[in-house]
Amino acid sequence: MADQWQEAYDFAVQVARAAGAVIRKAGEEEIKVQTKSCTVDLVTKTDERVEKIIIGSLKEQFGEGTHCFIGEESVSKGQPCILTDKPTWIIDPVDGTTNFVHGFPFVAVSIAFAVNKEIEFGVVYSCMEDKMYKARKGQGAFCDDEPIQVSDVKDIHKSIIICEHGTDRSPETVQKIFSTQKKILCIPVHGLRGSGTAATNMCLVACGAVEAFFEIGIHCWDIAAGAVIVREAGGLLLDVDGGPFDVMSRRMVSGNNMVIVNRIIKEIEIFDTVRDDAPIVKK
Numbered sequence: 001m002a003d004q005w006q007e008a009y010d011f012a013v014q015v016a017r018a019a020g021a022v023i024r025k026a027g028e029e030e031i032k033v034q035t036k037s038c039t040v041d042l043v044t045k046t047d048e049r050v051e052k053i054i055i056g057s058l059k060e061q062f063g064e065g066t067h068c069f070i071g072e073e074s075v076s077k078g079q080p081c082i083l084t085d086k087p088t089w090i091i092d093p094v095d096g097t098t099n100f101v102h103g104f105p106f107v108a109v110s111i112a113f114a115v116n117k118e119i120e121f122g123v124v125y126s127c128m129e130d131k132m133y134k135a136r137k138g139q140g141a142f143c144d145d146e147p148i149q150v151s152d153v154k155d156i157h158k159s160i161i162i163c164e165h166g167t168d169r170s171p172e173t174v175q176k177i178f179s180t181q182k183k184i185l186c187i188p189v190h191g192l193r194g195s196g197t198a199a200t201n202m203c204l205v206a207c208g209a210v211e212a213f214f215e216i217g218i219h220c221w222d223i224a225a226g227a228v229i230v231r232e233a234g235g236l237l238l239d240v241d242g243g244p245f246d247v248m249s250r251r252m253v254s255g256n257n258m259v260i261v262n263r264i265i266k267e268i269e270i271f272d273t274v275r276d277d278a279p280i281v282k283k
């Protein structure tokens with residue numbers, strides 16, 4: 001049953017586009033900002049509304065009960081964040097909420113679909129740029145229906161690397177993040193960048209605009225769709241310690257080839273995070 005999930009893939013593209021239109025419209029109105037885990041972890045009514053629209057449409061299309069859902073805002077309200085073998089949608093309704101709040105024009109809808117814990121397809125709609133990135137396992141990666149490919153640069157000195165700062169502002173963590181960035185910048189590389197959305201960053205790796213993107217502290221909904229897009233564009237993903245990529249681990253290096261990725265890994269100062277699927281400890 002080679003094309004078992006084609007309908008779901010096509011539908012995800014449609015849903016992401018519609019969700020992006022809602023975000024664009026909401027960006028023209030007054031945005032009320034609230035916080036989640038800390039004062040720099042922002043959320044808006046649009047994040048919640050768009051997640052409801054996406055999950056509602058998917059349930060209507062595929063039937064309640066047959067598919068599982070992991071959505072950023074549902075998890076923050078206490079829904080489980082466990083990836084099982086069942087068909088599971090992994091959704092970030094607004095990746096780049098801080099950008100959205102500030103009018104910084106990189107905001108993405110990220111929708112991934114996993115079966116047997118493997119990501120079958122991913123859709124990232126960069127809604128302010130109106131760019132639709134998508135990939136299905138074994139079928140290549142696309143931006144607006146044009147095939148995309150990672151860069152062929154092997155010399156780290158000729159690379160651009162994306163790194164983000166995340167939302168953990170403890171001085172020890174910030175120190176490690178800046179120390180890592182300083183070491184990479186001084187290799188030297190051509191430049192460091194960051195769009196403020198992990199999903200978009202991964203698409204920038206996939207289309208060859210940058211050579212690598214790494215982050216500790218991201219969540220499965222930030223990177224699940226991007227992961228299959230990077231792989232299908234010829235890139236690779238690893239854990240920040242060089243081990244296998246684990247979508248629930250909150251750590252990831254994505255890049256165009258092993259030479260670049262291994263060189264980045266050498267410089268990363270790792271700090272602790274709690275896995276997305278860790279049991280919730282009641283206080």
Ligand SMILES: O=P(O)(O)O[C@H]1[C@H](O)[C@@H](O)[C@H](O)[C@H](O)[C@@H]1O
Pocket residue numbers: 072092094095096097098164165166167196197198199215217218222
């Ligand atoms: O919370 P949203 O969905 O906007 O996503 C996160 C980004 O994707 C990260 O790369 C980024 O570093 C931030 O942690 C940001 O929170």
Ligand SMILES: [Mg+2]
Pocket residue numbers: 092094095096198221222
């Ligand atoms: Mg996100």
